[in-house]
Amino acid sequence: MTSTFRYLPDTTEDQKDMLAFLNVSSVDDLFSDVPESIRLDGELAIPNALPEPVLWKQMQKMAGKNVNAGELPLFLGAGTYDHYIPSVVNHMISRSEFYTAYTPYQPEISQGELQAIFEFQTMVCELTGMDVANSSMYDGFTALAEAASLAVAHTKRSKVVVSKAVHPESRAILTTVAAGPGYAVEEAKLTADITDLDSLKDQIDDDTAAVIVQYPNFFGSIEDVKEINALAKAHGALLIVSSNPLSLGLLQPPGRLGADIVVGDMQPLGIPMAFGGPHCGYFAVTKPLMRKVPGRIVGQTTDADGKRGFVLTLQAREQHIRRDKATSNICSNQALNALASAVCMTALGKTGLRYMARLNMEKADYAAKAFTQKGFSVMNESPFFNEFAVELPCAVADIQEQLIEKGFIGGFDLRVDYGKPNHMLVAVTEQRTREEIDQFIDVLEAVTA
Amino acid sequence: MMNYNDLIFEISRPGRIGCSLPESDVPAVDVSKKLPAHLIRDEEPELPEVSELQLVRHYTALSNKNHGVDNGFYPLGSCTMKYNPKINEDVARLDGFSRIHPYQPASTVQGALGLLHELQEDLAVITGMDAVTLQPSAGAQGEWTGLMLVKAYLEQKGEKRTTVLVPDSAHGTNPASATVAGFRTVTVPSNEQGLVDVDELKKHVNEDTAALMLTNPNTLGLFEKDIVEIAKVIHEAGGLLYYDGANANAILGKTTPGKMGFDIVHLNLHKTFTTPHGGGGPGAGPVGVNKKLIPFLPVPRVVEKNDHYALNVDEPLSIGRVKGYYGNFGILVRAYTYIRTMGPDGLRQVSESAVLHANYLRKKLEPYFVSPYEQVSKHEFVLSGSKQKKLGVRTLDMAKRLLDFGYHPPTIYFPLNVEECLMIEPTETESKETLDAFADVMIQIAREVEENPDIVLNAPHTTVIGRLDEVKAARKPVVRYEKETIQT
Numbered sequence: 042m043t044s045t046f047r048y049l050p051d052t053t054e055d056q057k058d059m060l061a062f063l064n065v066s067s068v069d070d071l072f073s074d075v076p077e078s079i080r081l082d083g084e085l086a087i088p089n090a091l092p093e094p095v096l097w098k099q100m101q102k103m104a105g106k107n108v109n110a111g112e113l114p115l116f117l118g119a120g121t122y123d124h125y126i127p128s129v130v131n132h133m134i135s136r137s138e139f140y141t142a143y144t145p146y147q148p149e150i151s152q153g154e155l156q157a158i159f160e161f162q163t164m165v166c167e168l169t170g171m172d173v174a175n176s177s178m179y180d181g182f183t184a185l186a187e188a189a190s191l192a193v194a195h196t197k198r199s200k201v202v203v204s205k206a207v208h209p210e211s212r213a214i215l216t217t218v219a220a221g222p223g224y225a226v227e228e229a230k231l232t233a234d235i236t237d238l239d240s241l242k243d244q245i246d247d248d249t250a251a252v253i254v255q256y257p258n259f260f261g262s263i264e265d266v267k268e269i270n271a272l273a274k275a276h277g278a279l280l281i282v283s284s285n286p287l288s289l290g291l292l293q294p295p296g297r298l299g300a301d302i303v304v305g306d307m308q309p310l311g312i313p314m315a316f317g318g319p320h321c322g323y324f325a326v327t328k329p330l331m332r333k334v335p336g337r338i339v340g341q342t343t344d345a346d347g348k349r350g351f352v353l354t355l356q357a358r359e360q361h362i363r364r365d366k367a368t369s370n371i372c373s374n375q376a377l378n379a380l381a382s383a384v385c386m387t388a389l390g391k392t393g394l395r396y397m398a399r400l401n402m403e404k405a406d407y408a409a410k411a412f413t414q415k416g417f418s419v420m421n422e423s424p425f426f427n428e429f430a431v432e433l434p435c436a437v438a439d440i441q442e443q444l445i446e447k448g449f450i451g452g453f454d455l456r457v458d459y460g461k462p463n464h465m466l467v468a469v470t471e472q473r474t475r476e477e478i479d480q481f482i483d484v485l486e487a488v489t490a
Numbered sequence: 491m492m493n494y495n496d497l498i499f500e501i502s503r504p505g506r507i508g509c510s511l512p513e514s515d516v517p518a519v520d521v522s523k524k525l526p527a528h529l530i531r532d533e534e535p536e537l538p539e540v541s542e543l544q545l546v547r548h549y550t551a552l553s554n555k556n557h558g559v560d561n562g563f564y565p566l567g568s569c570t571m572k573y574n575p576k577i578n579e580d581v582a583r584l585d586g587f588s589r590i591h592p593y594q595p596a597s598t599v600q601g602a603l604g605l606l607h608e609l610q611e612d613l614a615v616i617t618g619m620d621a622v623t624l625q626p627s628a629g630a631q632g633e634w635t636g637l638m639l640v641k642a643y644l645e646q647k648g649e650k651r652t653t654v655l656v657p658d659s660a661h662g663t664n665p666a667s668a669t670v671a672g673f674r675t676v677t678v679p680s681n682e683q684g685l686v687d688v689d690e691l692k693k694h695v696n697e698d699t700a701a702l703m704l705t706n707p708n709t710l711g712l713f714e715k716d717i718v719e720i721a722k723v724i725h726e727a728g729g730l731l732y733y734d735g736a737n738a739n740a741i742l743g744k745t746t747p748g749k750m751g752f753d754i755v756h757l758n759l760h761k762t763f764t765t766p767h768g769g770g771g772p773g774a775g776p777v778g779v780n781k782k783l784i785p786f787l788p789v790p791r792v793v794e795k796n797d798h799y800a801l802n803v804d805e806p807l808s809i810g811r812v813k814g815y816y817g818n819f820g821i822l823v824r825a826y827t828y829i830r831t832m833g834p835d836g837l838r839q840v841s842e843s844a845v846l847h848a849n850y851l852r853k854k855l856e857p858y859f860v861s862p863y864e865q866v867s868k869h870e871f872v873l874s875g876s877k878q879k880k881l882g883v884r885t886l887d888m889a890k891r892l893l894d895f896g897y898h899p900p901t902i903y904f905p906l907n908v909e910e911c912l913m914i915e916p917t918e919t920e921s922k923e924t925l926d927a928f929a930d931v932m933i934q935i936a937r938e939v940e941e942n943p944d945i946v947l948n949a950p951h952t953t954v955i956g957r958l959d960e961v962k963a964a965r966k967p968v969v970r971y972e973k974e975t976i977q978t
Contacts, residue, residue, distance in 0.1 A: 048575060084835060090831060096830055108594065139558065139768075373773040387498055
């Protein structure tokens with residue numbers, strides 16, 4: 042045990058002094074409580090340590106084996122999007138006072154984090170039109186499942202109805218989660234690109250805890266949340282809406298359309314795609330549900346001198362206080378990414394967010410029209426935000442590699458989740474130029490001809 | 491700057507902006523023609539309007555009011571607040587890791603899948619398990635995933651067991667996760683030595699026992715010496731043994747949960763494997779299992795065939811998906827980088843040093859506080875403030891006094907079975923000088939309790955804000971900014 046590792050400060054001398062102080066002859070004596078029979082003989086069978094410069098080269102090489110969105114224009118979305126992240130975002134979250142801290146248990150030395158989260162909660166409320174937001178969830182998918190569990194516990198009913206136009210991974214995770222408490226998850230059918238309201242109406246009954254829709258939905262289409270809310274409320278069910286926060290720069294917030302819980306992922310606002318994580322779920326509710334919310338919530342208060350400050354609050358909901366009676370088991374969340382999205386929303390501001398949302402809608406609109414002009418058919422019959430499904434004359438799976446060779450990362454294949462092997466879900470963010478869109482369609486035309 | 495107390499909304503002025511986006515190069519869309527009126531936003535969200543420099547000053551000022559590991563000692567027990575290496579941050583930000591989409595064709599993400607595969611294998615070795623899933627986002631999600639595996643395994647065997655046992659010293663997430671997974675929790679009391687009492691355990695184990703969740707070393711920092719017998723008791727009753735890996739920093743290269751007899755393990759990569767805590771997250775909570783549980787692991791799974799990596803979703807017995815995509819990939823990249831930095835020799839030294847530090851600091855403090863347990867400590871130890879409480883000063887007060895010296899206090903009032911508990915985890919990345927200086931301050935505070943208790947009772951004296959009224963925060967919750975509530 043010598044100080045040859047740069048993260049380990051003990052010198053031989055330090056070690057000798059500490060062992061002498063403890064009256065033991067070696068560090069092994071401090072492991073005398075570990076029974077012989079379960080001790081490891083020999084070192085762990087993992088690769089040997091690498092010096093920093095060697096490791097850096099190796100990691101660059103590994104990263105270089107991946108094709109990134111800076112190299113090829115990307116038309117993939119399906120829940121994770123290639124948006125521009127202002128430089129300030131990374132600079133602010135790289136302040137190590139933020140990223141090397143943990144959950145702000147000691148408010149006097151955590152006011153920065155607490156205030157930043159309080160501001161994040163406010164921004165989420167503003168975007169979604171809700172009263173209360175928490176400090177973050179693991180991702181939008183798990184947030185949706187937690188919302189369903191909240192609804193079941195709150196209404197004491199035993200099933201939820203989820204639209205098939207909700208992200209397939211959200212529905213899959215919901216099914217896994219529901220197996221714990223044992224509530225039923227029913228899927229509501231589609232008509233073309235949106236939830237079939239007629240059959241949805243038949244599925245909602247007095248045992249329905251919640252109706253769950255996505256807005257814009259998985260195909261990019263904008264569901265009529267107001268009508269869906271009316272169907273849910275006719276039976277006293279809660280309405281859970283999963284929303285891309287960027288789209289809410291243009292769309293009426295779900296809170297204004299009757300939603301009881303709004304969830305989603307902040308990834309489009311300041312968080313790298315990073316192969317799917319870490320992203321940042323958000324969770325917002327109406328006031329009556331405030332004390333049922335999972336996870337951390339920051340609240341405003343004062344010190345003895347009346348000075349404004351912030352603390353973790355309503356903790357009687359949480360696992361470290363309530364243990365098996367807690368509203369959720371969540372402890373660590375995605376705080377640093379919540380901060381990233383707060384910084385991004387601050388940089389965009391009121392006008393920037395609306396403008397970015399508009400750019401996304403316009404680019405997708407342009408792309409869809411361009412596809413149609415080339416003779417492709419677009420599946421979406423309803424208005425859509427920044428993605429839509431286009432039908433190819435061949436299977437999507439057959440041409441993905443050719444697209445890469447031609448310099449594009451194509452859209453999402455709808456075969457596995459929707460049984461539509463020829464349908465490609467195409468996302469067009471503000472990052473894609475008109476030229477890239479035109480070229481992409483030309484290439485698609487060529488490879489599918 | 492420390493007096494800065496503005497909210498971002500309060501410095502906002504209409505007309506300012508902190509970003510620039512390109513002009514549109516496609517035709518404009520008339521939203522009012524595209525969407526029905528009731529689905530068009532008719533009221534702007536009140537997002538702040540500030541210039542880029544104002545933004546930078548605001549968040550910089552906030553960061554100045556925050557204490558992280560880079561600022562100073564952070565001995566928060568059971569949270570393993572060790573140094574977060576900078577190269578890990580740089581690697582995770584490489585475009586080839588940060589700008590890749592989860593649904594890209596496998597051929598375009600071989601580097602990422604390869605990294606995941608190697609990390610799975612390394613963590614399997616480190617835990618002594620047969621397979622690992624990297625998907626859970628944090629320890630609590632790992633616990634829930636593990637318990638869902640227990641459930642699926644038992645159901646497959648045609649058994650309906652409903653009880654999960656947890657010691658009274660367990661993390662709060664253990665019983666909470668058991669509930670979320672649909673189990674009933676039974677608490678097993680610890681004995682006077684701070685360990686699971688095997689005889690007491692036997693009384694609670696029966697044909698309804700699905701699992702025992704155990705942290706080893708436990709939250710008191712003590713190694714459960716009877717672990718082999720405990721495993722036998724649980725297994726003979728047909729239950730499974732779950733390892734809460736929050737405290738894995740004590741065992742790297744010394745023993746493994748697999749050797750101890752555990753069936754399921756989660757690790758907190760943001761504790762043991764140096765990924766930053768991020769002010770509360772994101773973390774990562776991979777789960778390892780032994781052979782019999784492999785068929786039930788979540789999908790997708792990263793598989794290797796002829797040096798080509800792929801994602802497999804076709805596993806009929808799997809519990810399904812637990813998290814979007816493949817876990818908190820960016821965090822996994824950081825942990826991988828750390829493991830490659832340390833290697834087997836380095837990881838073993840980590841645990842040896844963590845344990846040496848905990849015992850050293852404990853012995854330095856023992857004359858001044860009540861030290862409830864005899865057994866040698868592992869990576870952390872507990873003290874009781876019961877002696878000081880008799881003098882009218884509580885552990886909370888001593889914790890607040892530590893703030894005046896620039897230290898983050900230890901975890902307090904946990905575990906619940908120690909009166910006025912202080913749970914101290916120094917970690918291996920702190921120098922002996924830091925441990926000595928912290929010990930001196932703790933000893934000074936113990937002296938102040940006897941000679942000048944007011945200075946402790948009224949602490950902190952040097953922070954940007956005094957003790958905050960938490961009752962008021964909970965009774966009249968203000969959980970978002972609203973223009974009307976501007977306070978100055």
